[in-house]
Amino acid sequence: MHQKCYQVGQLIAMIAVYGVSVQAPAFAARPQLPIRQVQIVDEAMCCAGCARNVSSQLYTMRGVKEVGVDLKSRTLTVSLPAPSPAVLGQLWHAVEQGKGTPTKLVTAEATYTLVRPKVEPIDQSSHAATAQTIVIDNLHCQGCAKKIVTQIYTLKGVTKVSVDMEKETLFVESHPKVQLSPWSLVDAVAKAKERPIAIFGGHGELKIKYATKAAPKTHQQALQPRTQGIQR
Numbered sequence: 001m002h003q004k005c006y007q008v009g010q011l012i013a014m015i016a017v018y019g020v021s022v023q024a025p026a027f028a029a030r031p032q033l034p035i036r037q038v039q040i041v042d043e044a045m046c047c048a049g050c051a052r053n054v055s056s057q058l059y060t061m062r063g064v065k066e067v068g069v070d071l072k073s074r075t076l077t078v079s080l081p082a083p084s085p086a087v088l089g090q091l092w093h094a095v096e097q098g099k100g101t102p103t104k105l106v107t108a109e110a111t112y113t114l115v116r117p118k119v120e121p122i123d124q125s126s127h128a129a130t131a132q133t134i135v136i137d138n139l140h141c142q143g144c145a146k147k148i149v150t151q152i153y154t155l156k157g158v159t160k161v162s163v164d165m166e167k168e169t170l171f172v173e174s175h176p177k178v179q180l181s182p183w184s185l186v187d188a189v190a191k192a193k194e195r196p197i198a199i200f201g202g203h204g205e206l207k208i209k210y211a212t213k214a215a216p217k218t219h220q221q222a223l224q225p226r227t228q229g230i231q232r
């Protein structure tokens with residue numbers, strides 16, 4: 001204890017005599033992700049009360065910095081760090097939880113448009129409600145298809161996945177008690193480094209239009225025949 005006090009005293013004396021300055025050790029700042037904007041069209045948002053309900057739900061999401069509202073165009077602009085497809089789905093569901101009816105979501109990379117069924121909602125216990133179809137952008141080889149299938153099988157409730165290579169389409173079935181969100185399928189395909197362009201199911205049709213064309217695929221698997229299907 002005495003030794004420690006002696007050392008502190010010496011340091012104070014050096015500062016007094018020589019004007020030595022002592023600075024706190026510098027710590028590396030954590031890198032900040034760039035803030036991005038996501039626009040969501042909510043066709044049910046017609047008044048300030050509706051906007052407050054939806055905005056409140058969006059603000060509960062981690063990372064959301066700001067929510068802007070344009071009632072005239074019924075558009076919400078959400079500012080947050082670069083979102084993954086899974087986060088985009090959470091934004092979409094937050095709008096629904098705020099009693100909104102989202103129909104379009106726009107990012108710098110893609111535009112997602114939902115065309116809802118014109119008929120009455122399908123009974124969730126029916127087979128049609130638990131079956132979804134995914135159309136892939138340039139599904140040209142068995143290897144790419146297997147990567148997507150593997151990711152889809154990690155989703156809770158999925159019971160069967162089959163592939164039609166000729167039509168670049170996957171068919172996904174899930175347990176009747178599990179309501180599989182199309183956004184979870186978008187995320188699964190993205191994790192496999194592929195791009196879905198449409199998802200059909202009981203929800204209607206979720207169409208996806210990308211701002212840029214997909215990069216060409218040149219690996220050897222592209223030489224494999226496309227007429228075979230994959231099923232597990």
